[in-house]
Amino acid sequence: MYQPKIDQSKEMESMKSVRFISYSTCLVALLCGFQKVNAQDSTRRKTIDITSTFKPVLRDAVKLNFSAALPKTDTIRPVLSYNIPVQEVKLAFQPGSLNPVALQADSLLAWKNSQYLKVGVGNNHLPYLQGAVSLGNSNTGMLSAYGELFSAKGKLPFQKHNLADFQLRGSYKIAEDHELSAKAAFRGEDFFLYGYQPESLVFSKTDLRQRFQTVEGVIGLRNTDPSAFGLIYSPSLKIVSFRHQNADSSAREENLVFNLPLQKTFGKSFGFNLGFTADMTRLKPEGKSVIKNNLYYLSPALTLKTPNLFIQAGILPSWDNKVFNMLPNIMAEITTNDQQFTFQAGWIGYYNKGSFQRFSTVNPWLAQPAQLLNHRVAEIYGGFKGTLASHFTYSAKAAFSKQHNVNLFVNDQQDGKTFQTVYSPSMDVLQLHGEIGYLKGENFNFKTGITYSNFTKIEGQAAAWGLFPLELNASLRVKVIDDLYLKADFFGWDGPAYRSKTGEDRKGDKAVDLNAGLEFKVLPKFDLWLQMNNIFNNKYERWNQYQNFGFNVLGGVIYRFNQK
Structure with missing residues (x-):
C-alpha cells in the first residue's frame, strides 16, 4: 500500500504551534480566574473545601523464608601434633637463702616482756621486782618504761648487793622522714667491800659500803629516708653524771659524748662515710685536783657494697688528750652466692674510753683512779662465718692486736x-675465737663459743691482771611444750692473773658455772618462773678475794597486763 511521504520537519513545527496555543489558552484562563477571585467580597469568611483525600499506601513486601539445614556430624577424630621447643633459662646469679640468727641472751638478765610485773623471792634475793610498760605505735611515737629493784645477800659477812635501775625511752616522728629519740635513766648500786684479808679484821657496815649513782640523758635525731642529696645522718648527744661515795672519799664525774655520723651514697653500690665524735670526761675527786680526759676523732671511709662483696677503706685520725694518733679502718667481706660462707678480714683501730663510770661496770670494788687513760687498740683480723643445712651457724676468727694504755x-x-687501776703502756694480744650454733625457729636455740687470748710483751706490769686467758660459754633456749620454756647458760674460764699482798704474780683458779631456769603459764595473765644459779655450787672468784654467792634459787610470778 502506498503511503505518501511526510515531511517530518514541518510536522514537528506544526506540533510546536499547537502546544504554544494550548499553553497560551491556559495562561489566559488563569489570569481571568485570578481577577475574578480578587473581585469577590472580602468580608466573606474563608473556607477550604476538600473534595478528595489521597492516602498513599505501600504494598507489603514479600518476605523470604530461609530454612537452614544442620551440618552433618563429623565422626572423624582429628590427630593434632605439637612441637614445643625446649626453653633454657640461664641466670647470671643464684639467689641466696635467708637464715635468721638469734640474739644471744645474757644469763644475768631476766626475760623481758612488755607490760608486765615480775615478783620473786629467793635464798639470796629478798625481794626481787621487775616491770616494763610500752605505749604508742611505730607510726607516730613510742614510749617504754623499765624498772628493776632487788637486794641480794650472801652467806659471807657483808656480802651484799643492792640495785635500783629505772629507764625511760621514747621516740617520736617529728616529720614524715625524721625521728626524734630520747632516753632518761637512773641506776643506783650499793656494793660492800667484804673481800678483806685477814678475816679477823673488824669493819662496820658503813666502813665497807661503796655506792655508785648514775644519771644519764640521751637525745638523738635521725632521718628514716635518705635526703634529696642521698645523705643519711643520726646525730646524738649523751650526758652522764656519775657519783661515787664510800667511807673514805667521794667523787663526781661528768661525761659528755657528741656523735655525728654521716653517710653519702652514690648509686646502689658506692658510699662515703664521715663521722665525728667528741668524748669529754671530767672527774673531780673530793679534796683533789680535777682530772680531765678528752678524746676527739674523725672516721672518713669509702664503701663498696654488692651482693657478694663489702669493702670499707678509711682512716681514723684521733686526738687523745691533744696527742695525735692515726688508726686504720679497713674491712672486707666476701660472700658466696648462697650466703652460706663469708670470708672476713680487716685492719681496724678503736678506743675504749677511760672513765671512772666505765671502770666501775668492769670491777665494782675498785678505788678512785688516780689517772684516766684511753685504751687504744690497732687490730688485724681474719676469719669466716656461715650456715649449714639451714639450721647450723658457725664462725671463727683470729686476731692480733697492738694495745696501748691497757x-x-x-x-x-x-x-x-679495794682494787687500784694501773696501766700497761703497750701490750701484744693474740686472740682466737670460734662459735657454733643450732637454731630451729622459737622451739630450739643452742649456741656455744670459746675464746683464747695470749698476752705478750706487757710493758710496765708483770702480767695482764684480771684478764681471762681462756673463756667458754654456752646458752640453750627450748620450748618444751606450749607455754613451757626452759633456758640454761654455762660459762667457764681459766683463772686470770692477780697480784698478791706481797706483790707476787699469781694465777687464779679455774671456774665453771651453770645456770638454769624455766617459765610456764598457769592462768591467762599469770606465769610462774624459777631461776637457779651456780647449780654446781662452785666457790670461785672472778676478782681475787671476792668469792661468789654460791648456789642460789629465785622464783615467783609474772602478771601480764596485756593478756586476756
Whole structure:
C-alpha cells in the first residue's frame, strides 16, 4: 500500500504551534480566574473545601523464608601434633637463702616482756621486782618504761648487793622522714667491800659500803629516708653524771659524748662515710685536783657494697688528750652466692674510753683512779662465718692486736678489799675465737663459743691482771611444750692473773658455772618462773678475794597486763 511521504520537519513545527496555543489558552484562563477571585467580597469568611483525600499506601513486601539445614556430624577424630621447643633459662646469679640468727641472751638478765610485773623471792634475793610498760605505735611515737629493784645477800659477812635501775625511752616522728629519740635513766648500786684479808679484821657496815649513782640523758635525731642529696645522718648527744661515795672519799664525774655520723651514697653500690665524735670526761675527786680526759676523732671511709662483696677503706685520725694518733679502718667481706660462707678480714683501730663510770661496770670494788687513760687498740683480723643445712651457724676468727694504755686492776697491798687501776703502756694480744650454733625457729636455740687470748710483751706490769686467758660459754633456749620454756647458760674460764699482798704474780683458779631456769603459764595473765644459779655450787672468784654467792634459787610470778 502506498503511503505518501511526510515531511517530518514541518510536522514537528506544526506540533510546536499547537502546544504554544494550548499553553497560551491556559495562561489566559488563569489570569481571568485570578481577577475574578480578587473581585469577590472580602468580608466573606474563608473556607477550604476538600473534595478528595489521597492516602498513599505501600504494598507489603514479600518476605523470604530461609530454612537452614544442620551440618552433618563429623565422626572423624582429628590427630593434632605439637612441637614445643625446649626453653633454657640461664641466670647470671643464684639467689641466696635467708637464715635468721638469734640474739644471744645474757644469763644475768631476766626475760623481758612488755607490760608486765615480775615478783620473786629467793635464798639470796629478798625481794626481787621487775616491770616494763610500752605505749604508742611505730607510726607516730613510742614510749617504754623499765624498772628493776632487788637486794641480794650472801652467806659471807657483808656480802651484799643492792640495785635500783629505772629507764625511760621514747621516740617520736617529728616529720614524715625524721625521728626524734630520747632516753632518761637512773641506776643506783650499793656494793660492800667484804673481800678483806685477814678475816679477823673488824669493819662496820658503813666502813665497807661503796655506792655508785648514775644519771644519764640521751637525745638523738635521725632521718628514716635518705635526703634529696642521698645523705643519711643520726646525730646524738649523751650526758652522764656519775657519783661515787664510800667511807673514805667521794667523787663526781661528768661525761659528755657528741656523735655525728654521716653517710653519702652514690648509686646502689658506692658510699662515703664521715663521722665525728667528741668524748669529754671530767672527774673531780673530793679534796683533789680535777682530772680531765678528752678524746676527739674523725672516721672518713669509702664503701663498696654488692651482693657478694663489702669493702670499707678509711682512716681514723684521733686526738687523745691533744696527742695525735692515726688508726686504720679497713674491712672486707666476701660472700658466696648462697650466703652460706663469708670470708672476713680487716685492719681496724678503736678506743675504749677511760672513765671512772666505765671502770666501775668492769670491777665494782675498785678505788678512785688516780689517772684516766684511753685504751687504744690497732687490730688485724681474719676469719669466716656461715650456715649449714639451714639450721647450723658457725664462725671463727683470729686476731692480733697492738694495745696501748691497757687498764688493769690489782688488789691494794693493805687488806686487799679495794682494787687500784694501773696501766700497761703497750701490750701484744693474740686472740682466737670460734662459735657454733643450732637454731630451729622459737622451739630450739643452742649456741656455744670459746675464746683464747695470749698476752705478750706487757710493758710496765708483770702480767695482764684480771684478764681471762681462756673463756667458754654456752646458752640453750627450748620450748618444751606450749607455754613451757626452759633456758640454761654455762660459762667457764681459766683463772686470770692477780697480784698478791706481797706483790707476787699469781694465777687464779679455774671456774665453771651453770645456770638454769624455766617459765610456764598457769592462768591467762599469770606465769610462774624459777631461776637457779651456780647449780654446781662452785666457790670461785672472778676478782681475787671476792668469792661468789654460791648456789642460789629465785622464783615467783609474772602478771601480764596485756593478756586476756
